[in-house]
Each structure stands twice: as C-alpha cells, then as structure tokens.
Amino acid sequence: DTGVSQNPRHKITKRGQNVTFRCDPISEHNRLYWYRQTLGQGPEFLTYFQNEAQLEKSRLLSDRFSAERPKGSFSTLEIQRTEQGDSAMYLCASSWYQETQYFGPGTRLLVL
Amino acid sequence: GENVEQHPSTLSVQEGDSAVIKCTYSDSASNYFPWYKQELGKRPQLIIDIRSNVGEKKDQRIAVTLNKTAKHFSLHITETQPEDSAVYFCAASTVTSYGKLTFGQGTILTVHP
Secondary structure (H helix, E strand, O other): OOOOEEEOOEEEEOOOOOEEEEEEOOOOOOEEEEEEEOOOOOOEEEEEEEOOEEEEEOOOOOOOEEEEOHHHOOEEEEEOOOOHHHOEEEEEEEEOOOOOOEEOOOEEEEEO | OOOEEEEOOEEEEEOOOOEEEEEEEOOOOEEEEEEEEEOOOOOOEEEEEEEOOOOEEEEOOEEEEEEOOOOEEEEEEOOOOHHHOEEEEEEEEEHHHOOOOEEOOOEEEEEEO
C-alpha cells in the first residue's frame, strides 16, 4: 500500500497522560500536514513540514503539542498532559508541493 | 487568515437528481480549490479540484465552477446515486500559505433511492 498511513488508528487515554501519533506519508512527497477534525466539522490545520523543516504552526497548537519530521520522512505528533478537549480525529496528509493532498485514515483520540 | 463558508449544511435529493454545494472564500490570493468526499469513519478523499486560472472543470458526473471576482466556487453532481451519500468538504489554499488547506464546514449529502 503506497498511501498515507497512520498509527495507532484509535487511542484512549486518561486526562493528563501523554500520547504520540505517527504518520507515514507517500514516499516521494516533500510536504506533510497535520489536521484535527472534530465531529461535524471540517479538518482544521495544525502544522506542516516541508522535508524536515516545520514551517508553520497554527494558533490552535498549544505548547502541549509538538511535532517532528526527522529526516523528512515519517512524522510524529505528541500531545502532553492531554485534556478532554483534545479528543478528536487527528489526520495527516502529504503532497508534492501544492499538488493534491492525500489524507491518511486518521488517529481517533479519546481522552477520558 | 482565510475563511471558507459552505452551504447548505445538509442536502437531500432523490436518486437521479442534481446536487449543488456552494462555497465562498475570503482571501483573494487563494489559488487552489479542492473538494473532498468523506464517508463515515473514513479518510477525506479528493474528488475534484480547480486552480484559479480555470473557470470550470468536469470529471464525468462531477463538475466544479469558480468565480474569482465573487470569490465563490461550487460543486455540481449530476445523476446522483445512493453511493454519492457522504459529507462533502470544500477547501481553499494560497501559494503563500504553502498549500495549507482551509476547509468549509461540510455538507451532508443524502441521496434517496
């Protein structure tokens, strides 16, 4: 499968715990995006990378959120000290510059 | 920043009818407008897109039109089928935003057999 993959697909955690999600983009894509989607809403931009450089972060991304893309390949998104308001679907997408963004299946996070 | 408004929020049609979903955007620098279809529990999938140097694009039963002066674009689905039932999202991005997509709120399309 050469599409975008994300792991885990589901994560249940207790408030205050840290969680980490992984995204593997399409191999030849240089851009990688993270979005968050809550029920009944469109995806909201969180951050993006071009190769290994993180070039923009949304104001939605508090200091508890951090993302990396070492070596310009896979990316991780970490949420520290999770809160109930962090419950959402976290989507990853990749593209070649401003060409079509292909989305992964998402990681659904539930914070109890 | 960019703001994208999408209407209607729900749309119910009979099989074989046409469906139209409209979006407006705020940033005149926006130059790329994709439409995504998302089925329940699935990832968003691109169904059609248009760039600002084109006024209309068609792919079989799906078409998108763009009016840059009015800053709005629309999705047209003809001869709807039950499998077209899903949530549809419009989005916009600019070159200066490095491809970051700003999405509309979504339209739940239901096609009744």
